[in-house]
Structures are given as structure tokens and as C-alpha cells.
Amino acid sequence: MTTSSEPTGSSRAPSPVLIAIPAYNEEQTIEAVVHAVRSVAPRFDVLVVDDGSKDATGATLRRLGVTTATHLCNLGYGRAVQTAIKYADRHGYEALITFDADGQHRAQDIGPLYEAFSAGTFDLLIGSRFVRTRQYDMEPLLQRTGMKLFSALIALLFRQRVYDTSSGLKVIPRRVFGRLMFRPFVDLHAEAIAYLLALGYRVGEHPITVDRRRHGQSMYTMLSAVAYPLKVSLLMVLGIIDARLMPRGSREH
């Protein structure tokens, strides 16, 4: 009789990095996105957070055999990212890369983004559409106005310009998981950036290229045009107050 303590599964070395793809009704794009991410980053693990999709997204993910965390109902983008952070924290990943499921991000940007993150000393690195060009003209009016507003607000509050506050492509290291897992956020964009900056963390941007959306709808609608900036602004202010109220020792990492 022989015994062995060797694992019976794949002999692949454990990955320190998790790529998380929050998806809601993305049946048209999710397969191509997962294939693209797997092909450019075969060493990184991939997690798709299916945020209660009503279309065939879930069936597609099962067919692809990709690790999927399925919300029983739609919780929203911010909560989906928080699920990914909790998963990454629980399974010991050193960093989390968030990547949009709508096919607008280019998987080829993941490598350079992660290299820039590894070479730098950032606590949050944002894949930025505007840091190089500083041109918002390609964006629809509503989004453009919101992006400029939050970018200006962050510059005013922290004397640091963040050009792309609503990018879904980010590298989040383990040391800030705890800060982002349980707080209320709308979608972990401007309000999360402001909160981390207020806590003394370093936030950087790395240029990326984004394609135009070909399928589905943006999560930002006319209806949310008024409510969204108010909610994010309120959470930004409350986050800064919270950070200021925190004892000095527990504020920095």
C-alpha cells in the first residue's frame, strides 16, 4: 500500500493574484472577456462575480468552468466588488485586480498595470483612461460631467489629481482589503478613492485604453444622474470624517 501527500489536482503553483470580473447580464461579452483574461494572464486566478444576472451569463460561466461567486439577487456593482475582496481576503491572495465584464477593458493592459503596481509603492493603482490624454471628450455628457466633478473634488480635498475616478480596472493590494470590505460604498470608485486618500494611502494611475461598449447598457442612467453624484459626494464627505475620527495609529497601514 502506498500513501502520498502529494496533491491530486493540478500541479500549477498557487497564484498570488486574483482577477475579479463583476458581471450583471453580460451574456454577450462574458465569454470573450474570460477567454481574453485567461489568455493574457494564465498565471493569475480568475473569479467572476455573477451579480444575480437574469440572462444566460450564469449558464455561460458554468460552461466555461470559471470560478464563479453567484449572488442570489442583484446587489449592485460595489457589493459585487466587495464580494470579490472578501473572497480574495479569505483565500490569501496578495492582490486583487478588478476587470469589467462589458468588454470595454483590454486584457493586454492587465500585465503592464500589474507590473507598474509591483514596481511602485501604491496602495491602489487605477487603470486610467485619462491620465495620459486628459481628454474626456469621448465620454457621454453625463458621465463626463460626473468624472470632472469628482476629479476636481478629490483635487480640492487632497491636492492630488485623480483623472479617472470611475475606472473599473484597478489593482487592490491585500493591505487595503480590510478598509474596503465592510464600509458602505456605491461602487467603490470616487468614494473609495477619497476614503483611502484620507487614511493616508497612496493612490496612483496607470494609462490604459478602453474600447467603446458594444453590448448591454451602462449602469449609469439618466435616472441616476441626480442621485448618483449626491450619494457619492455624501459618502466621500462621511468617509473623510470617519478617517479623521480614526485614532492616528490605526489610520495608516
Add this chain to the structure above:
Amino acid sequence: MSTETSVAVLVIGGALVAWIFNLVRQDRLYVGYGVIFGVAITTAAVVVGLPPILGAGAVLRAHIEGFIVGASAFVVLILVYTLSQVTLWSNRLTALTQELAIRQAEPPMGHDPAPAQRSEPPPAAGPFTESPRPRPPHSK
């Protein structure tokens, strides 16, 4: 409305907004409710409270009495409390939904979880639970 009542309106309105924003900060009231209450109370307090102070509230003065202000504040208070309870239940359901999703998502083969590195506190041993034992590698 007298100047004293106007000042009371502004003070009550300010206190309500501060309380509501503090609930949002503690994640005990959904931020969307917080925005609605914040905007509504601030607008109402300014419209009702400021004109008499500025000496331009002749019409309002005749119609609005102090007890109406008090009753309105009470109604808002009850409403905020109710919505705060709704938010708490919603947060619990959200946490449960996330937990189910995470548990059901199997980590990829070859990935060894590292509970020692968690930033979350590990589950405590209770009367009906054993102390957490180290997981064998690659177990599901």
C-alpha cells in the same frame, strides 16, 4: 411664525440631518435614503425657517404653528428609524448573499488558502463549534 420658532425649525432640522448622516456613516441607513432626507429636510428648514428670520415670512407666519413643526419632526424621526431598521435587515441579507456566493465558489485547483494571512478575524470557537483546525492542502 415667530423668530423663536424659526430658530427652532433650523435647529431641529440641523439635528435631524446630523443624526441621519451619522446613521449613513455607520452603515445603518442606506445612503440613498440619507440623500433624500438630507435634501428634503434642509430645503424644508431653509424655506420654512429662514424667511421669518429675514423678515419676509408674513404668509407662512399665519399658517404654520410650532406644533406642526414638532409633529413633522416626529414623523421624520419615525420614518428614519423604520428605514434604518430596513437598512439593517438589508445589510444582513447582503452579507448572507455574499457569504453564500463565496462559499459556493470553489477556489481553483492548486490554490492553497492561507487563513493565517486573513485580515478578517477567524471564526471563534463557541459552545457548538470546534476550534478552527488547519485545513489540509487542496482540500475542498
